[in-house]
Amino acid sequence: MPLPTARPDDPAAVLHSSPPPRAGAPTVLKIVIAGGFGAGKTTAVGAVSEITPLSTEEYLTEASADVDSLAGIEAKVTTTVAFDFGRLSLPDAPMPLELFLFGTPGEDRFVDLWYDLSRGAVGAVVLVDTRRLESSFTPVSFFEDIGLPFVVAVNQFDGAHRYHPEQVRAALELPAAVPVVTCDARDTNHVAGVLLALVDHAVNSVATINRAGHAPSTTFQDA
């Protein structure tokens, strides 16, 4: 036999028959897409994802506020939260990369989930439907509070009034540094552009933090 089959009890055989040496699994980076009900989160995830967005459930357990703590019995309330998941690979990046996209509703009962999603993430896209602007307030203040870079993307629905991005910025009281863009969440090139805007903004945020933490003489070193 020219090609011996791998036997688990023979480490050498396993090594030789393994696929070409792998540099390791692709590096995974997370991006959060938050928005109110119907703002187009699933559509946006689906526009760039290589898989049909998966609806995923998680239980959140919280201590119930209005219960006497008798005999050490912990009364807890369990609620179910659902979010969307999509992924895409970037095969032509300088290193193997995969982006994980998490579409999550903008209600404050999702805050525990947002902490999980935001840990180590590139940043977040807050997807806005101008007809329900108020549903963007909670995610905007959450990402501001935890210092996660985010961009606001106004999803332009057919027939809806088109507001200027600056009007949206004023209504959401966003700092000048937060990019506000308009997009069609169904359009792959639009959503890809929003992701690029987010990554760009994340780079600027890192640079700002670095500058703030360095002595003035080193300020321009990595310009």
Next chain:
Amino acid sequence: MSTYGRAAEESAFVRTYTVTRGRTKPRHLLALETVLEAGQGRPGPAQAEECEEILALCRERRRSVVELAGRLGRPVTAVKILVSDLLDADALVVPLTHPYADTGAGSGPSVQLLAAVTAGLKRKWPDAVAYCQAG
């Protein structure tokens, strides 16, 4: 929530933890984005049938905890518990990631990593809308 809705939710909750044989906490520290691949080991007998599904999915390609939960239609915590069993049996392994992944605990990705994402996105979608005016 209505009494019926509450009861339905509790019933789903009970069914889920039948799958995990009553356990509510995974033994391994797994994140939503933890990626898994099939290993050399075999799961022990009397495993939930979901374990076979997980293994079949991970034999096709690497899958993350969140993707497995979505495909199985089970809550993330339940899937983490089953994945922990499979990790203990070496039926699943957590592959080594590219050394570049070193971003430091608690902080976001490095500027180099972000630059690689930008390059990758631009090559994948050369016609992506350019929203950023320098700076």
